[in-house]
Amino acid sequence: MAIKKERHSNFWKWALASAGLLFLVVVAVLIPSPSQNRPSQLRIMNAEIWSEGLMNEFEAIAREWGNQNNVEVLIEVVPLEDLDAKTTGFIESGSGADLIVTYAHKIPIYSQKLLDFTDIASETVRPFSGYYETARHMTTKDERYYGLPLYSWSHLWVYNGEALSELGLQPANTYQEALTIAQKLAANAPRVYPFGIGLGRDDDCAMFLQATLWAFGGSVVDGHGNVVIDSPEAERAYEYVLALWNEGLIPPGAFGWQGITNNRNFLAKRIAFTMNSPTILLAAQKEMPEFAKSILLTTYPEGPAGRFSYATGFAFTALRSTSKRDLLANFLKFFYQPSNYRRLITAGRGAVNPWLRGCEDLEPFQDPRLQSCLHSLEIERHVGWPGPVTAAAAEVFQRRILANVLNDVVNNALTLKQALAKARADVEEIYAQHAIAP
Amino acid sequence: MQLRRRPSPSGILKSTYYLLVPFVLLFLVTLVVPTVHMFIISLTSRTTGSNQSSFQFIKNYVAVFSTRDILRALVTGVLLALCTTTAKSILTITITVLIGAEVAGKKYWHYLLLLPLSAPPSVVGLLWLGIFDDLTGVANALLLESGVIQQPVGWLSHASTGFCAIGSAMVWRGYPLFLVLIFFSLRRFPAQLYEAACLDGASPIMAWRHILLPYLLPAISVAWLLSFLLDLAEFDIIYILGCGGPGGIFMNALMKAYEIGIVSNRMPLALAIGFTVVPFALFVIFMVAGIFSRWSSQWER
Numbered sequence: 001m002a003i004k005k006e007r008h009s010n011f012w013k014w015a016l017a018s019a020g021l022l023f024l025v026v027v028a029v030l031i032p033s034p035s036q037n038r039p040s041q042l043r044i045m046n047a048e049i050w051s052e053g054l055m056n057e058f059e060a061i062a063r064e065w066g067n068q069n070n071v072e073v074l075i076e077v078v079p080l081e082d083l084d085a086k087t088t089g090f091i092e093s094g095s096g097a098d099l100i101v102t103y104a105h106k107i108p109i110y111s112q113k114l115l116d117f118t119d120i121a122s123e124t125v126r127p128f129s130g131y132y133e134t135a136r137h138m139t140t141k142d143e144r145y146y147g148l149p150l151y152s153w154s155h156l157w158v159y160n161g162e163a164l165s166e167l168g169l170q171p172a173n174t175y176q177e178a179l180t181i182a183q184k185l186a187a188n189a190p191r192v193y194p195f196g197i198g199l200g201r202d203d204d205c206a207m208f209l210q211a212t213l214w215a216f217g218g219s220v221v222d223g224h225g226n227v228v229i230d231s232p233e234a235e236r237a238y239e240y241v242l243a244l245w246n247e248g249l250i251p252p253g254a255f256g257w258q259g260i261t262n263n264r265n266f267l268a269k270r271i272a273f274t275m276n277s278p279t280i281l282l283a284a285q286k287e288m289p290e291f292a293k294s295i296l297l298t299t300y301p302e303g304p305a306g307r308f309s310y311a312t313g314f315a316f317t318a319l320r321s322t323s324k325r326d327l328l329a330n331f332l333k334f335f336y337q338p339s340n341y342r343r344l345i346t347a348g349r350g351a352v353n354p355w356l357r358g359c360e361d362l363e364p365f366q367d368p369r370l371q372s373c374l375h376s377l378e379i380e381r382h383v384g385w386p387g388p389v390t391a392a393a394a395e396v397f398q399r400r401i402l403a404n405v406l407n408d409v410v411n412n413a414l415t416l417k418q419a420l421a422k423a424r425a426d427v428e429e430i431y432a433q434h435a436i437a438p
Numbered sequence: 439m440q441l442r443r444r445p446s447p448s449g450i451l452k453s454t455y456y457l458l459v460p461f462v463l464l465f466l467v468t469l470v471v472p473t474v475h476m477f478i479i480s481l482t483s484r485t486t487g488s489n490q491s492s493f494q495f496i497k498n499y500v501a502v503f504s505t506r507d508i509l510r511a512l513v514t515g516v517l518l519a520l521c522t523t524t525a526k527s528i529l530t531i532t533i534t535v536l537i538g539a540e541v542a543g544k545k546y547w548h549y550l551l552l553l554p555l556s557a558p559p560s561v562v563g564l565l566w567l568g569i570f571d572d573l574t575g576v577a578n579a580l581l582l583e584s585g586v587i588q589q590p591v592g593w594l595s596h597a598s599t600g601f602c603a604i605g606s607a608m609v610w611r612g613y614p615l616f617l618v619l620i621f622f623s624l625r626r627f628p629a630q631l632y633e634a635a636c637l638d639g640a641s642p643i644m645a646w647r648h649i650l651l652p653y654l655l656p657a658i659s660v661a662w663l664l665s666f667l668l669d670l671a672e673f674d675i676i677y678i679l680g681c682g683g684p685g686g687i688f689m690n691a692l693m694k695a696y697e698i699g700i701v702s703n704r705m706p707l708a709l710a711i712g713f714t715v716v717p718f719a720l721f722v723i724f725m726v727a728g729i730f731s732r733w734s735s736q737w738e739r
Contacts, residue, residue: 110487253572256594
């Protein structure tokens, strides 16, 4: 009897302990995160841009606001490689930082989960001369702002000026000129590859191919959402790039390049020009000041259909479920005061472009080379253009369907027409999958 | 005075089960609940950021096996892991034989050989990128200087050379795991067996083949399976060495799931890819557990 009693008491002891533990876990899961309960704290997730000055100024402005309003500001800086994963985590879980700086093209895709910023946008833009068109397209859905345009970075053509001046050449104004320049450079210095761009899965390649496709009059889908990746215009764009490859003007390992490879090869003077953000100039100014003086930056050259560039931008967003709407509005109004916004862009030293008109007179853009950044703002187009920004358009870009065409021709022995037909099937499948998703 | 009887062994066993209850509950809450939740999501169709969702039953799982890219990533991941793990085991056995010989500074070799284990995968990726980069890499520089090649080779641009480059980096990073397990096993090796065989006229190769290798086999098997699982989930090295390769040929299931779920906003399909790999991984884990238990019973005997 006594043994039974002892066993029973053991059982109840452990059952009680287990129930207690379970209760604690449930409480921990159910109660909102501490940040949501404490209005005196604002958590910001910022995307890391390769400019120390910009990052520091962002933090300084946020802290200044925090001190004035007695709010503790916590800033988490996320490397760009992790930005998608972090943002997806916030969207999926419905919790995280109070204010999120993320890729602007994600905003129309996530709009159902994001806070409507239309009122704040109309108030913060007032002292400026409006938003750049691309900024507006990328942060709105059905004419409502679900993100506040912050800044973008230009994708420019970056030349080794020394290599050009040796042959008395100027940066290319058209794609045809670029081909001629590349041929002359290759003939002059056989061990330096003129056209230094990856043809694999890196971001720079994806942006270059997209801009080139537009410049030749092609696109992935037309304005009505019809797949036109195999149009004659697109074919001509690919023929241009394949000519560069076949003539040996692009390095042999280009299909295996990744994001930093072109930067590294350019600074090592192994390539004569590349396509990159102006951060390559900032890196050179820091590490190779003499070489930096000779670097030239220009916008994308003009193609048969015009001059285009792919837009990569960032914007402030917040989850719709946030309980800190007033605090966020207060912060954003402070952040976008012209004095603060202008000092942020100035601190970027050209690494980022303003997405609000009226900052063109800022000091970094007085450098003639960085004026290309401002020109670039006018020719930037968003993912999926001329169609809208959609999840399907973003997937086509991210899965590197455009680069796969080149790989199929060069490495898989398909003809260009066959490769484009395959790309068309891939794009149609992606669009169909997203059409199934409600 | 009432004497307390000692509880029976079965009673003690039962109370130990009670001790486990909190951990079982914790396990249920932290692992089983999210897994079930994710499995349910994998049966739906929705885009990240969208509020609507519809039940699709096994449509995503059918898509895993019917989509060319995904199927290729699954097969590539398994083949790559098989090749790298086999290469690691061959390399480690060779090193073990060499280390077994009297080499000068033997003690320090051990530490040096374990060095790759301390490097994070991303650093290993960057190190090997420094070797296989077409324009600034060491491999091409050496070959060009020595006149073996006239033009740089795009190591990461082609399937064959790219797989070799990625495989080399994965082998370099992973072989110390084999070494640790095999060295540990060797420390308890009864040397008299080996000596007796040699006295009976066995050549060193025969003694190694018939005595040392069977003795090391359980350790090699465990290392093989662990390494296989780790290589199956490799991400950083494959990403850094060519972002998944031209046309995504180097991508494994994990990279594909990341591309589809995180970057392309189709989480249900990405989860379906993950759950397709799970049964396979579980099978390997059970095999490891089986070998462990057989190994330990051999030790006891």
